[in-house]
Amino acid sequence: MTTFLLPLEHVTTLDDHLASDVGGRGIERARQLGPAATIELISKSGLRGRGGGGFPTGRKWAGIAAQRGDRRYLVCNGAEGEPGTFKDRALIRANPYQLVEGVIIAAAAIDAHDVYICLKASFEREIDLVKRAVEEFQDAGLCDGCSVTIVAGPEEYLFGEEKAMLEVIEGNEPLPRWLPPHIHGLFATAPQLGWESRATDDSHGDGPGAHPTLVNNVETLSNVCHILVRGADWFRSMGTAESPGTMVATVVGDVVAPDVGEIEMGTPLGAVIDAVGSGVKPGRTVKAVFSGVANAVITPEHLDAAVSYEGLAAVGSGMGSAGFIVYDDTTCMVETAYRLSRFLSIESCGQCPPCKLGSSAITEHLERIHLGTGGDDDLAVIGGWLDRVTDGSRCFLASEERILVSSILRAFPDEFAEHIETGRCPHPRRLPIPKLIDLADGTAVYDESFWRKRPDWTYDAIAETDTAT
Incomplete structure (x- = not known):
């Protein structure tokens, strides 16, 4: 399988990105199709959210686009802090331009007024890369009327929770709200179930509204330009029927060489551990694998389980962000x-x-x-x-x-x-x-x-x- 999200050579300039088979062509294709057809193409591809829940991306976009409200917003979640996960930072280091292009396409598809890309303040390298990529897109005229703000947030794990992320963008602590972003979005001027509303102002809307907000993960948005250019059938040619495409997996713990790698959905878990992490150390055997801290432990008899949403669910666990923590037989x-x-x-x-x-x-x-x-x-x-x-x-x-x-x-x-x-x-x-x-x-x-x-x-x-x- 040819990897496309993690190129062998890092993409370090917009010119390098535009020289590829995909760079800039995703935006061009989205403009040709228009918002509705762009969302339909993403839906047909079967792309699912790569942040943990695996919700169908096209359906999520369509739901936001159909919501009534005087403003819509787009938030890119790059605040990964779950143990065992490094994929979003690896993607930004490899090619921040595919992420920014995906952001621009998604913002146009839902008619977002503003875009926020959220990273932890400690991710200094990644913040610099994304800032430069955004500026280069804007200077090249590829981000017409697109307001992008980079938010450097706190270290807390809950900063990555989408409802808490909206609070951070608004200047508050990462404390989750009751209602999801599509119901109670950024800078909402209408109270929801008693939650505090904001005073109406010129910068965030002209009247009362919930401001539907789309939140997508870095990896999810990095896939978008590739799908727009190469098509839904191309994306579905990889992976499984329920989990098309590839996944950027992190393998750490009791392995020879912890690493991040792009694997095809449906690859057996044991093969992922061997391919990405070079397997467990000599003389040792796998005792337990955790897909982050949000899913049930996977025991050795299930190492043949497919790394897909349905494959890991079938053994009582889950995909999460494909951050696999491996513990060997010396572990208590x-x-x-x-x-x-x-x-x-x-x-x-x-x-x-x-x-x-x-x-x-x-x-x-x-x-x-x-x-x-x-x-x-x-x-x-x-x-x-x-x-x-x-x-x-x-x-x-x-x-x-x-x-x-x-x-x-x-x-x-x-x-x-x-x-x-x-x-x-x-x-x-x-x-x-x-x-x-x-x-x-x-x-x-x-x-x-x-x-x-x-x-x-x-x-x-x-x-x-x-x-x-």
Whole structure:
């Protein structure tokens, strides 16, 4: 398969992009087709959102375009912060121009008044690349009347949640709203279920409105110009019927060379681990694979599962952002449950008390079991909180906690029993949380500062003890 999203040579100028088979031609084709036919072509291609949910992209665009409102907005979500994921940053480094071209096409298709591209402030390299790409498109006259703002947001995981992202764009903390962007969009001037509205002003509309807002992921939008130029049938010639095209996968953890690679949808998971991450280390075997922290653990008997939305769902897990965290047979799964649960409990914003209190309690009792001081009563408390941690939740984080921890308890019950019976961990090791700062040349750089992060999103000045690191 020829990769197209991750070219062998990085595209570093607009001239390089325009010299390719696709560059600039996507915008030209979209102008020839018009908004409705552009959306129809994206629908026929079967492109699905690459940010985790896998919602059909054409249907999402059509829904926004049909919404009544005095203003529409487009938001590009590039705030990846889920452990094990680096694909969006890899795409921007490889070719920021295909992303910007996709943004321009999508904005025209839904008649967006303004565009916001959201990246974390710590992604300095990617911010510079996207800014330059936008400026080059504007200077070349390929972004007529297209207002693009680059938003440098906070480090918090919830910045990547689409409802929280709108809050950040409006100058607030990344705290998810109740209603989705297509109902309560950017700079909404009409209150929704009691949520605070904004005063009407000249810059964001002429009257009361919800301002329908389209939110798409970096990878999703990077596919658009290729589909416009090469057609829906070309895109469907790759992948599966339900999951056409390719996926940019990240493979980290206990592998020889952590990396990012473009794979065809439907490729077996074990083959993806071998092709992208060079497989597990000599003498070791795969014990568990996590597709980020939003899906159930995948155990070795399912390494032949197809990396597709339907393939991973068939084994009880999910695609997520195709950020695969691999743990080998030296791993303690009780410790894994504790550390991944801690990530979610720390990143919970606290607006929904069952989520913050429940994930924190689950983490505390998992730590007790991991350290050898826990008992059956700790398992009972964990089970009780898993039943109600999602009560009243505004976003999916609480569901991630439930899905993730429940799956580990079901898949590895003997390890929990052994910890409780022996009062010790049989596989002690320092298990990092693969929240990626950088990934290049087979080396992953993890965010070690996360272990100093408190539940209120502040940081301890001094690193925690070995029992917590």
